[in-house]
Amino acid sequence: MKVCIACGMPMKEVAEYAGGDTSKDYCIYCARPDGSMQSFEEKKAGMIDFIVRTQGFDEKAAAQLAESNMKKLPAWKECFE
Amino acid sequence: MSSKRQLQKESTRKKIIETAYLVYSEQGFNATTATIAKEAGLSHGAIFVHFPSLDELMTCLIEEFGATLTLELHSLVETNKSMEELLRIYLEVLIKHEKFYSRLITERSRLPEEVRMTLANLQSLIAHHFNNVIEREIDKQTVKKIPVHMIFNTWMGLTHYYLLNKDLFSPDTPVLERYREDIISTFLELIKR
Numbered sequence: 001m002k003v004c005i006a007c008g009m010p011m012k013e014v015a016e017y018a019g020g021d022t023s024k025d026y027c028i029y030c031a032r033p034d035g036s037m038q039s040f041e042e043k044k045a046g047m048i049d050f051i052v053r054t055q056g057f058d059e060k061a062a063a064q065l066a067e068s069n070m071k072k073l074p075a076w077k078e079c080f081e
Numbered sequence: 082m083s084s085k086r087q088l089q090k091e092s093t094r095k096k097i098i099e100t101a102y103l104v105y106s107e108q109g110f111n112a113t114t115a116t117i118a119k120e121a122g123l124s125h126g127a128i129f130v131h132f133p134s135l136d137e138l139m140t141c142l143i144e145e146f147g148a149t150l151t152l153e154l155h156s157l158v159e160t161n162k163s164m165e166e167l168l169r170i171y172l173e174v175l176i177k178h179e180k181f182y183s184r185l186i187t188e189r190s191r192l193p194e195e196v197r198m199t200l201a202n203l204q205s206l207i208a209h210h211f212n213n214v215i216e217r218e219i220d221k222q223t224v225k226k227i228p229v230h231m232i233f234n235t236w237m238g239l240t241h242y243y244l245l246n247k248d249l250f251s252p253d254t255p256v257l258e259r260y261r262e263d264i265i266s267t268f269l270e271l272i273k274r
Contacts, residue, residue: 010155054208056230065205068198072144 006030006043006075026075040079044070094131096121101142106180110188114138136193143199146181150174151206158210164224164272167214168236168265171207175240176257183244208233225274232272239264 002011004027011017011027018024018031026037029046038046047066051057057065070076100121104112114135118125132138157170175182185192185200192200211233218224224232240257243264247256257264 008151010152012155050209050212051205052230054212054229054233055205056228056234065198065201068195069202069205 004030006037006073007047008069008073030075037075040070040076043076090131093123093127097123097128097131097138098142098145101138102146102181105142105184109184110139110192136195139193140195140199143185143196146178147199147203147206150178150203153177154207154210162214164214164218165265165269167210168268171210172240172257172261172265176255176261179244179255179257183247186241187245204237211236222274224272227272235271236268239268 002017002022002025003009004011005025007027007030009016009027009029011022014020014022016027018026018028018037019035020028021035024031030038030043032038032042044063044066047069048059048062051062051065052059055062071080097117101117104117104120108116114128115125118128121128128138132141153174154170157174158167162170189197189200208230212229215224215229215232219226243250243256243260250256251259
């Protein structure tokens with residue numbers, strides 16, 4: 001089982017891989033409609049929206065949280081160097 | 082480095098993390114690294130060979146705890162679970178880690194920022210599972226149309242309240258296990274349409 005390089009989600013089922021393609025290292029939630037992986041800015045904005053919508057946190061706190069999460073993920077390592 | 086030494090190093094590191102989990106569960110995060118070393122049967126210095134600072138040890142520990150919880154939750158939450166099944170799975174996982182989790186939420190403000198962030202990320206993951214189920218149930222009109230974050234926060238508030246007041250709800254036995262059915266059935270009653 002792989003873990004998505006862009007958000008850290010374990011990918012257990014084929015349907016959880018981007019485009020249902022198990023050779024991909026990122027998940028369905030981190031893919032654009034055309035199947036390519038989202039950019040850093042796109043992913044960050046998506047994570048902030050998601051945190052605000054599902055947990056109701058303050059937007060600034062949500063941004064901090066999203067960044068701290070992304071910092072640990074292989075897909076975004078170079079964005080923090 | 083020979084692979085044997087590498088293995089030994091890895092197993093000592095694992096031992097420190099496992100011992101820290103137990104010591105912090107029992108004594109809270111004020112427990113010293115000297116206590117952890119003693120319980121693990123290691124010299125005090127050995128801890129710092131593996132974890133140069135206390136912050137680093139705590140961060141690694143919470144990250145591993147998070148990874149364990151993520152896997153446990155993810156492997157249990159199948160795509161078509163109902164709200165009730167999700168609540169049961171969530172409490173099941175929490176019951177397994179009740180002592181440690183309680184320490185995390187009661188002592189949160191005193192933990193290093195990195196650790197607080199890791200804990201918050203863990204909550205986001207739980208929110209993600211909730212979101213999937215709640216949205217489906219709202220669509221099916223089985224759950225009231227309440228904003229997802231308020232359903233989630235109400236659930237977290239309820240479970241945390243029992244954990245934070247364990248001394249009053251269940252001084253001698255684990256609190257979530259004791260009140261599991263009450264908590265689940267009441268919460269479902271509140272959100273069901």
